[in-house]
Amino acid sequence: MSKPVLVIGAGPVGLTMAAELVRYGMPVRIVDKLPTRTTQSRALAIWSRTLELLEVAGGADAFVAAGLHAKAVSLHAGRRTLARIPFGTVASPFNYLLMIPQSETERLLEEHLRTLGGTVERGTELTDFVDRDDGVSCTLSHAGGRTETLEAAWLIGCDGAHSFVRGRLGLPFEGDTLRTGFVIADVRVAGLAIPPDEPAIFWHPDGAVMFFPISRDRYRIIADLGSVAVHMPDLGEMQGIVERRGPGGIRLSDPVWLSDFGVNERKVHDYRRGHVFLAGDAAHIHSPAGGQGMNMGMQDAFNLAWKLALVAQQAARPSLLDSYSSERSGVARHILAESGRMTRMVLLRPHLAQRVRNLVVKQVFRIPAIRHAVASRLSGILIGYPDSPLNGGTSRGLRGPGPGQRLCLERCFRSDDTPRFVLAATDSAEARGMIARHSSLLMPGMCPPPDEHGIWLVRPDGYVAVVAKRGNWTEIEAALNGMAAEASSSR
Ligand SMILES: Cc1cc2nc3c(=O)[nH]c(=O)nc-3n(C[C@H](O)[C@H](O)[C@H](O)COP(=O)(O)OP(=O)(O)OC[C@H]3O[C@@H](n4cnc5c(N)ncnc54)[C@H](O)[C@@H]3O)c2cc1C
Incomplete structure (x- = not known):
């Protein structure tokens, strides 16, 4: 593929998107209309799941070293502590909340992008685009007045809450x-x-x-x-x-x-129209309660990048890209509802209702299972894609995550920077045959399965696509054939 992907906006989402695409060997241009990086510290919280994904991308260490590691969050009324929710029980290698100003996050992401070979073009604004059959014709206005027409394979609007891309597509921000x-x-x-x-x-x-x-x-x-x-x-x-x-x-x-x-x-209903995608605040905004906005946007980027790379490499069918909108829109719907509930709890006004709220919170958070559930939910490790069109099979009767759930296999993915699914299965001739037949979609090595009686097909972003009982390779084969580009399908 010679046409670049054009990423609009060098906020945390655009930077994550560009870095992932560059990591996967894609030609990328990333532009921002501002002449310099923002110094505003807006988002402070980076949650466990985002750190796990940054770890796979090779960029987590700098964040972990630069931020504060919050071990818990506490709720008080005056001098009375109502609840303390520790993060130490979160089932992640990053079982804490990383506190780091957004300006620092952007600096580290830009540094990560630079290390991979990418550069942000600042003072460059997207002022128009036309989606055509074979890509997008984009108009860029450079500082100094020069105008450039760029033919991009795909255009990704990571251009924030007042997104020009969203407006130009006419997508309602409902x-x-x-x-x-x-x-x-x-x-x-x-x-x-x-x-x-x-x-x-x-x-x-x-x-x-x-x-x-x-x-x-x-x-x-x-x-x-x-x-x-x-x-x-x-x-x-x-x-x-x-x-x-x-x-x-x-x-x-x-x-x-x-x-x-x-x-x-607010959120858009569809994150994609033709060759144009939206990610981050351009697609969804909500209350900062719960500190999820930037995390959700960065995870949009991790979700889309591997799909674009596999389609660009002609390893997967273009229909793989349809899963981006349905998966990420589902997550946003859920997080908007949750942060809305948290915000309304904070804003509760009648004094009697406040007293009841405080009493209930104090009692409920005495229960360790509740504290653990809330910490796990905030950390992002429970985010999943239960209704993804990529899902198949079932984990019923097996110990391990089901289709659409996260399987923490960071160490398996880090070794290879081309996006590939991984088989988590015990070694067998069938497993090796499967890898040989689907070498453009599968990693050459396997990972140990969570349960030796099952086979897990895990996506490049660490979510389970298909689960089958040991020996049931037809389920896995069908899923890979369904995804593989026509020429590379074994059918
Ligand atoms: C007070 C506050 C606290 C917050 N706290 C948290 C928190 O703790 N945790 C959390 O996860 N989130 C938090 N958020 C939300 C978080 O700041 C946003 O979700 C995040 O900045 C979104 O990143 P983005 O890359 O999508 O957009 P932005 O950061 O808005 O970046 C968009 C970029 O696009 C550029 N751009 C726009 N139009 C064009 C164009 N036409 N051409 C070229 N460039 C263009 C802009 O210059 C900008 O640099 C908070 C927000 C606020 C306001």
Whole structure:
């Protein structure tokens, strides 16, 4: 394939997308209309599942070294602790929440992209495009006024909440705008009696105030404004909110960022039209409660990149690309609903309802299984694709994940940077025959199965596609034949 993939936007999602495509040997151009990288620290949280995927991509170490490792998150009402949810029980090699400013995330992702051989073209804006039978004709406006027409194989809009690509496609951004606004401050904090690497949320009859550690004694503070109109806060106002709603005795100083934001809960129905795809905030936005937005966007990129690479290499049929929208739209629907519930819990106003909420939370979070379930859900390791068109077979009667669920096989994938499925099965002549027949889709080696009585066909992004009982190779063969490009299919 000689035409490049054009990625619009060098935020965390565009950078992840470009790095994955370059890693898979695809010609890529990534452009951003801004002349320099943002210094805003917006997203702070990187969850376990995103780190697992970064690990496979070869980029996790720098993040792990640069961020704070939060071992738990806690919920309080004044000086009373309602709940503490530890992350240590999360079944992932990354069983903590990584706190790292988005500006730093973008710097590390750009560095990762550069190491792989890719470069961001800044001061370059997508101003028009036309989707044709064999690709997309794109108009790029460079700083200085030069205009360029680029013929791209695919166009990927990672251009944020106000996406030009989404608007040009005429895709409705369906959903609501919440009536409450929030204020935000990145400040130095003294006197907070909480472990220094632990996010803490304080509920108060007036609203919530939340502390997210950024570095030693620096925190991101977010508070909802209730019925007060959204406005830019100053340090004095933030100090007043913290005194009223927090545990007392806290002093704020040295603000580096003060801002306000409203909350939208919106998504597109289809993430793809023809040769054009949407990913990240261009496709979905929601409340920062739960810290999932950027994580979800980066995982969009991990989902799409391997599919584009296999189709471009003519190893898989173009219909493989259809699974992107259905899989990722399903995840966004779910996360939007969940973060919406969390936000409404934070915004709950009648005092009686708040008292009931606090009581229920205190009782429910005493149960270790609940704490574990909530931590696992937040960490992203339970995200899956139960309704994926790529799924087949069943894990009934076997120990191990079912179709659409994650199977942690990072070590198997890291050795090879071409996207390939992997067989998790015990060694046999049939397994080796399968690998030989489908060498353009399957990795040459196998992984140990979670249960020796079964066979798992695992996708390049670590999700199970097909599960079959040992010896039932027809199920696996059918799935691979269904996916393989016509010429390479063994049928
Ligand atoms: C206060 C706040 C706190 C948050 N906290 C969290 C958190 O803890 N965890 C989390 O996961 N998420 C969080 N989020 C959400 C997170 O910031 C976003 O989900 C994330 O930035 C989305 O990344 P993106 O790459 O899709 O878009 P963006 O970061 O918006 O990047 C889009 C890029 O596209 C470029 N662009 C736009 N149009 C064009 C064009 N026509 N041509 C060329 N370039 C273009 C822009 O210049 C921009 O650089 C938070 C958000 C806010 C506001």
